[in-house]
Amino acid sequence: MANNLLKQKQCYFCANSIKEIDYKDAKNLQRFLSSYAKILPRKKTGTCAKHQRKLARAVKRARHMALIPYTTR
Amino acid sequence: MKRAEQRGPTMQHYEALIIISSRITEEELPFVVDKIFGIIKKNGGTITKNENLGKKKLAFSIKQSRYGFYVLIEFNLTPEKYHAIEKDLGLMEEVIRHQILKIREKTERDLERERMLERSAALRLQEEEKKEKKMGATPVSTEKTEIKKEEKAAAPPKKKISLEELDEKLDKILDDDMIK
The missing domain is CATH 1.10.287 (Helix Hairpins)
Structure with missing residues (x-):
């Protein structure tokens, strides 16, 4: 999984031409989180700067609505 | 653009995601949703979309409940009334968490x-x-x-x-x- 992410060179959102990241889509956000539910750095996911900002916002919104955890025990 | 003219330049499109406590039974859910509709309509809003996302397990327990009903409502509203709705939703006992966001209306x-x-x-x-x-x-x-x-x-x-x-x-x- 981690290896797979490292290999990715292109931003996932650019490649799929996603303009706005939906915070309700928890499954999709999960792939940008570490096993401790922290947001993974751009280096690991290959996300571009623009989408990383949008992603961070979406993750925080999803956390507030209990769609993804703030942290795992 | 036509739509924006229809709803007037002062209207803003919002999207609200609301978690309703699982202490309410499935049969009572429509009444709670109606109550929320009432709040929005009272403040002059018009509902454009209502979607029940179903009962989901919360990532962490909120107010001692592990499950919640997720309800998604899209509506148009004058921005001045936003705070009134926010406050009313916060006061509702059945609503354990809510989030209202400005969004671009989909054409x-x-x-x-x-x-x-x-x-x-x-x-x-x-x-x-x-x-x-x-x-x-x-x-x-x-x-x-x-x-x-x-x-x-x-x-x-x-x-x-x-x-x-x-x-x-x-x-x-x-x-x-x-x-x-």
Whole structure:
């Protein structure tokens, strides 16, 4: 999984031409989180700067609505 | 643009995601949703979309409840009334958490674009899965590999054509967006 992410060179959102990241889509956000539910750095996911900002916002919104955890025990 | 004119320049499009406590039974849920509608309508809002996302397990327990009903409501509202709705939702006992966000209203073109994207994504996934299966299945006997080769030759062209077509259509739509 981690290896797979490292290999990715292109931003996932650019490649799929996603303009706005939906915070309700928890499954999709999960792939940008570490096993401790922290947001993974751009280096690991290959996300571009623009989408990383949008992603961070979406993750925080999803956390507030209990769609993804703030942290795992 | 036409829509924006219809609802007046002062109206803003909002999206509210509301978690309703699982202490309320499934039968009582419509009444609670009606109550929320009442709050929005009271403040002069018009509801454009209402979707019940169903009962979900919360990532962490909120107010001692581990499950919640997720309700998604889209509505138009004058921005001055936003705080009133926010406050009323906060006071509702059945609502354990809510989030109201300003969003861009989806036009027909957006919806069309989304559908296309979904379809092409699904196709791509299928192809990847096929590839993985082929990679994973190491040749055990020569007969099997031969059969697979035949399959390979037969199957991909159809898929590729449809993918290319989809891509073309997608490009067109994207180009249109750029021009606009």
